[in-house]
Amino acid sequence: MKNTILSWGLLIACNLMWALQFTCIKLTQDQAGPYFTVWGPMLFAAIFLFPFVIRDFGKSKKSFKDLLVFGQLALLGAFPAQVLMTWGTQYSLANNAAIISLALPVITAVFAFLILKEKMTLTRWISFVIAVVGVVLCSANDLKQMDFGSKYAVGNLLIFLAIVGNAYYNTGCKKIAEKFTEMEMVFYTYLVMVTLLTPLVIFYEPDVFARIPSFTTQTWTGILLLTFFHNFLSMLLFFKALKVLDATQVALSNYLITFFGLPIAAIWLGEKLSVNAIFGGILVLVSTLIITVVDYRMNQSAALKSNS
Secondary structure, X not given: OHHHHHHHHHHHHHHHHHHHHHHHHHHHOOOOOHHHHHHHHHHHHHHHHXXXXXXXXXXXXXXXXXHOHHHHHHHHHHHHHHHHHHHHHHHOOHHHHHXXXXXXXXXXXHHHHHHOOOOOOHHHHHHHHHHHHHHHHHOHHHHHOOOOOOHHHHHHHHHHHHXXXXXXXXXXXXXXXXXXXXXXXXXXXXXXXXXHHHHHHHHHOOOHHHHHHHOOHHHHHHHHHHHHHHHHHHHHHHHHHHOOOOHHHXXXXXXXXXXXXXXXXXXXXXXXXXXXXXXXXXXXXXXXXXHHHHHHHHHHHHHHHHHO
């Protein structure tokens, strides 16, 4: 019982750290470009993770060929998930990013159907439709203006595409989960991401290195929080909690990201939620509850009937 309570405490801490991502991006956007905002914290996080991975590397029987899968996962999944999320949050609102991120479990279910051949039930399709409607409502004010160049509409679209990339990455990792530990998947993804982002940072944002000495306390706060909490410590705590709690419990806890993200954005950045955004968030939350709670219970009932 004590271990369970401790694990839930660690899991709550993880979601609080992940919720800081949207606000931290806003803190760095004035002085750091989107590529550097992803590259810098990820580079340091990879350095932090290196001792943990190298410790167990000698025990595994993997070749360089086995690691090539992370090139695909990073290019099609982690890269858009990180870079487009950074771009989107800079052009939108941190609370919008938190709300739209609620669609992640639903989109992941779609990829699970396409890639893992998992059954796409009627319940899952209904959840997906509700989530899309909720995301559209988050951008309702911009859509009413019929101005597709609106920064919030573009930002929300980029955030949604980032969620799609994240869903693809999560599904791909599930497919190779038996071959790699969670720690290895995170580290090798970061390694590929740093490799992909380095030339982009040098080409598109070469002046950022000269600006580093002039970074304000706000910028450094965002970078350090992204590095230590979002990309490093949260992952270690997540893996520790995952050893004790069920996977379903861990998945349900991800909804805390939005509920933490919204007040953080409101308190730290002074952002306000519109009525449409609140209603859209409720719809997306309903869709994720359907895909996890209702669908899960239906599958459990079906399994019990088949075994009886």
